[in-house]
Amino acid sequence: MLVDIPYDPAHTCCFSGSRPEKLGFDWQREPYFLDVLRTDLRAAIRHAVDLEYRRFITGMSRGFDLWAAEEVINLQREFPHLELICAxxxxxxxxxxxxxxREMFTRAHEGADxxxxxSDRFLPGCYHARDNYMVQQSSRVICWNNGTSGGTAYTCQYAERRGVTLDNIHRPYYSLSSMP
Known part of the structure; x- marks a missing residue:
């Protein structure tokens, strides 16, 4: 299944973040916080571009992964050399x-390079295999890690063990109920 893509980990960055139900805020009822998240995400991607990253890998899960893919696609208008890889x-x-x-997934899939x-089908461990693959191909992870257990925590721990740079854009006040 693995496509032979000539990766350059020194210039490849992947994304890892929560699905919508684990964000800590209701992105549909509290759109302000989604706007802040997306602004922070866009700034983190721009910072990576400034550091000469040009390939971005998304895991294509609902929430952070698809928002990240959309931001890369939008930034390709300004930086046409950027590449999006769907893992x-x-x-x-x-x-x-x-x-x-599904519509967001389709747009990201169609916009990918x-x-x-x-795997051809769902198998136990296929999400961890995807996460491992993304980290192994990257030298930077832009993440939204709010400390909850799950795939993002696993991916960030794996990246740390491998010495991959983590750029965690989570803020502790991403909810109306937890604002100072």
């Missing part, structure tokens, strides 16, 4: 999602 754990991963997320499928 998918298995074929059909979006088939049971809500229409909003490369795609990599880690």
């Amino acid at each position: 998918l754990p298995f074929h059909g991963m979006s088939s049971h999602w809500e229409p909003y997320w 490369y795609e990599v499928y880690l």
